[in-house]
Amino acid sequence: MKKLIVGNWKLYINTPQEGKKLIRDIDKKLPRGLKVEVALCPQVSLAPLLKSSYGGKRIAFGTQDVFFEEGGAHTGQTSPKALVSSGIKYVIIGHAERRREGDTDDVVAKKATTAIKAKLHPVICVGEPTRDTEGAYLTYLTNNVVSSLARINAVDASKFTIAYDPLWAIGATEAPSPRIVAEAVMFIRKTIADMWGRERALKVRIIYGGSVNAESAVLFAATPGIQGLLPGRASVNAEEFTNIVRAFQK
Numbered sequence: 001m002k003k004l005i006v007g008n009w010k011l012y013i014n015t016p017q018e019g020k021k022l023i024r025d026i027d028k029k030l031p032r033g034l035k036v037e038v039a040l041c042p043q044v045s046l047a048p049l050l051k052s053s054y055g056g057k058r059i060a061f062g063t064q065d066v067f068f069e070e071g072g073a074h075t076g077q078t079s080p081k082a083l084v085s086s087g088i089k090y091v092i093i094g095h096a097e098r099r100r101e102g103d104t105d106d107v108v109a110k111k112a113t114t115a116i117k118a119k120l121h122p123v124i125c126v127g128e129p130t131r132d133t134e135g136a137y138l139t140y141l142t143n144n145v146v147s148s149l150a151r152i153n154a155v156d157a158s159k160f161t162i163a164y165d166p167l168w169a170i171g172a173t174e175a176p177s178p179r180i181v182a183e184a185v186m187f188i189r190k191t192i193a194d195m196w197g198r199e200r201a202l203k204v205r206i207i208y209g210g211s212v213n214a215e216s217a218v219l220f221a222a223t224p225g226i227q228g229l230l231p232g233r234a235s236v237n238a239e240e241f242t243n244i245v246r247a248f249q250k
């Protein structure tokens with residue numbers, strides 16, 4: 001399984017012009033002989049346009065949410081089919097900033113299954129809001145993982161990615177230590193193994209997101225178990241983002 005670096009552009013990029021320039025800059029700076037999968041996720045109103053104007057092959061495109069129904073009377077939503085038919089490959093689901101606006105674990109589970117069915121690759125975000133010393137966050141994380149994956153069929157283990165993206169680490173001044181992240185990633189994999197068995201659990205790619213930059217990426221890349229990153233702020237800086245990719249080339 002390839003490592004995955006997926007940039008969440010959030011609402012940092014708001015025009016096609018800005019998006020095209022950033023993509024050009026990133027494409028130019030990406031290392032030769034790319035060994036990792038690189039995906040960029042602009043907001044949904046820009047993603048298809050930016051994908052179609054990108055002439056290269058090295059960057060895959062994603063977006064930041066999708067609806068859980070295939071079609072019908074749902075004003076203001078985006079269907080998986082609309083994304084797939086525009087060449088979009090990835091979709092972030094259940095990001096803390098979406099959960100904050102009402103996406104429950106069940107909504108996340110529905111979105112993830114509809115996306116997989118449509119042949120999108122969901123990057124399903126999980127993570128506890130806060131840490132405590134008694135370990136209550138582990139109970140939270142278990143429930144979060146179990147219910148977010150509840151509707152996914154175990155045979156689809158390789159068709160999605162989990163991002164451990166704890167709320168407390170998003171938008172912080174620095175990323176937590178790789179040891180803290182690696183322990184959580186191991187815990188998530190164990191939780192999936194309890195649901196689906198070890199063999200299937202090993203097929204799920206688990207990445208990390210939360211205040212990642214080029215410097216911390218070097219440490220994360222050297223830590224076993226962390227199979228990629230989901231940078232936010234650092235993904236809209238071509239130099240920083242491509243250095244994150246470079247860190248995972250080794």
Ligand code: PGA
Pocket residue numbers: 008165169170171172209210211212230231232233234
């Ligand atoms: P950040 O965002 O890298 O800007 O902290 C990460 C995220 O929201 O997953």
